[in-house]
Amino acid sequence: MEGHPKEITQRLSDWARWTEEAGRISDNTTADQACEFYTRYQEDLALIKDLNLNAFRISFNWPALLQDWRNSDPSTDGQGRASRSLDPSQVEYYRTLLGALKAQGVSTFATLFHFTLPDFLAESGGWENPEVIDEFEHFARLCAEAFGDLVDFWITINEPLAYAYQSFISGLWPPGKKSEYLAAFRVIRNMLDGHARAYHAIKAVKPTALVSYTMHWRPFFPQNKWNPFDYIARYFRDYVFNHLFPAAVQTGVLAFPFPLSANPFVAAIAGKIEGLKDTCDYLAINYYTRELSKFKFEWPLDLFGERSDKAELDTNDMGWEIFPDGLFDLLVTGTLTYQRNSRGEKRPIFITENGYAATFAAELNEGDWSLEDQTRVSYLVAHLKAMHRAIAMGIDVRGYLYWSLLDNFEWSEGLRARFGLVRVTYPTQERILRESARVYGRIAKNNSVEIEPIISTRGNE
Numbered sequence: 148m149e150g151h152p153k154e155i156t157q158r159l160s161d162w163a164r165w166t167e168e169a170g171r172i173s174d175n176t177t178a179d180q181a182c183e184f185y186t187r188y189q190e191d192l193a194l195i196k197d198l199n200l201n202a203f204r205i206s207f208n209w210p211a212l213l214q215d216w217r218n219s220d221p222s223t224d225g226q227g228r229a230s231r232s233l234d235p236s237q238v239e240y241y242r243t244l245l246g247a248l249k250a251q252g253v254s255t256f257a258t259l260f261h262f263t264l265p266d267f268l269a270e271s272g273g274w275e276n277p278e279v280i281d282e283f284e285h286f287a288r289l290c291a292e293a294f295g296d297l298v299d300f301w302i303t304i305n306e307p308l309a310y311a312y313q314s315f316i317s318g319l320w321p322p323g324k325k326s327e328y329l330a331a332f333r334v335i336r337n338m339l340d341g342h343a344r345a346y347h348a349i350k351a352v353k354p355t356a357l358v359s360y361t362m363h364w365r366p367f368f369p370q371n372k373w374n375p376f377d378y379i380a381r382y383f384r385d386y387v388f389n390h391l392f393p394a395a396v397q398t399g400v401l402a403f404p405f406p407l408s409a410n411p412f413v414a415a416i417a418g419k420i421e422g423l424k425d426t427c428d429y430l431a432i433n434y435y436t437r438e439l440s441k442f443k444f445e446w447p448l449d450l451f452g453e454r455s456d457k458a459e460l461d462t463n464d465m466g467w468e469i470f471p472d473g474l475f476d477l478l479v480t481g482t483l484t485y486q487r488n489s490r491g492e493k494r495p496i497f498i499t500e501n502g503y504a505a506t507f508a509a510e511l512n513e514g515d516w517s518l519e520d521q522t523r524v525s526y527l528v529a530h531l532k533a534m535h536r537a538i539a540m541g542i543d544v545r546g547y548l549y550w551s552l553l554d555n556f557e558w559s560e561g562l563r564a565r566f567g568l569v570r571v572t573y574p575t576q577e578r579i580l581r582e583s584a585r586v587y588g589r590i591a592k593n594n595s596v597e598i599e600p601i602i603s604t605r606g607n608e
Contacts (some may be wrong), residue, residue: 149182257294269321319559323521368437374441380452398415441455523581
């Protein structure tokens with residue numbers, strides 16, 4: 148979260164409104180301030196340079212980038228979304244930011260949808276409503292026209308399955324619906340359609356653009372390897388969370404596993420999506436952890452079971468197991484089907500997120516808390532080594548982006564989940580390099596990893 152003043156003061160997004168509701172954010176913080184990247188980005192660009200980084204990922208703020216749509220009603224003027232345009236002042240901000248990154252020799256990954264909807268779309272059903280597809284296509288075209296000369300890699304949608312799960316199954320994100328599987332499946336279909344339409348909109352403006360989407364890949368294991376029912380839960384969680392979206396992009400057809408496919412309501416959601424096949428120029432992978440799955444012996448029957456609350460490996464402060472071998476495995480086997488398009492041409496791979504979270508209260512100020520973060524260093528090095536092992540086996544990994552440069556607002560976890568290489572002291576907004584930042588800076592400078600990780604890379608399975 149960038150602490151965008153326009154979004155904050157006008158409450159333009161579903162998330163800006165969501166954080167105002169009591170109990171929605173675990174530490175009762177909001178994104179109103181966050182890390183104030185919007186006003187402090189020049190300071191953060193200097194950090195990028197000092198750390199020898201040559202790639203950086205940003206997200207375009209869809210609600211804030213649109214011209215003021217609250218003072219007009221495009222649904223009644225006969226023009227609809229065609230009357231929408233981008234706010235010139237916000238275009239200037241993003242062009243200045245992207246231009247400064249380019250001047251530093253930094254490649255940019257720019258995301259169009261990173262979980263935040265303009266509130267007029269959220270109020271009309273968000274991604275459940277097919278009308279959002281037209282709006283998203285139009286927004287993608289506007290961004291391509293405004294920033295196409297400055298963006299190196301386009302990402303249409305960030306972690307579509309994580310969004311569908313958190314918003315319609317767990318209820319932790321807006322609109323806060325719980326266990327509404329059919330709604331989640333409709334959202335996935337609309338996101339696939341939206342991705343395809345955005346892909347072609349960007350290509351129409353800039354044919355040489357490199358466009359993809361990101362997937363949050365998470366290996367699933369049965370909680371009890373001797374329990375066949377836990378394997379059932381593991382199978383369905385893995386298929387839907389990891390493979391449903393990329394398999395549809397690969398084939399152009401959204402296909403659900405049996406017996407879900409036999410449900411007439413699910414079958415009505417499945418099927419071919421026009422223009423979707425092969426809309427992926429590179430493979431963008433977000434990877435953090437693995438998950439143990441267990442079956443629930445309850446009625447009505449839920450094939451997806453649930454996430455186990457047990458852990459077999461060391462965890463971060465959010466309870467996520469540290470499992471670098473999972474990154475290696477998904478690079479050499481788990482994503483192999485998607486590493487070539489339907490014509491057999493290889494897709495380059497980029498790790499677009501990978502990181503470690505420790506938790507510290509947002510109000511902490513003075514002191515050296517969290518600066519000696521050896522566990523994060525070990526996590527980082529172990530995952531880089533896992534990636535290097537995959538490269539040595541012929542996997543075409545072209546780049547790695549750590550999540551994240553700065554501490555920031557982490558959705559329902561609020562400000563307490565600290566992923567940053569750089570500590571942000573929120574009361575003062577002071578930036579201080581953690582030990583992990585210094586280590587990563589040396590790795591980036593030398594393009595090599597020489598520090599031995601101090602954590603086990605494989606536990607009992």
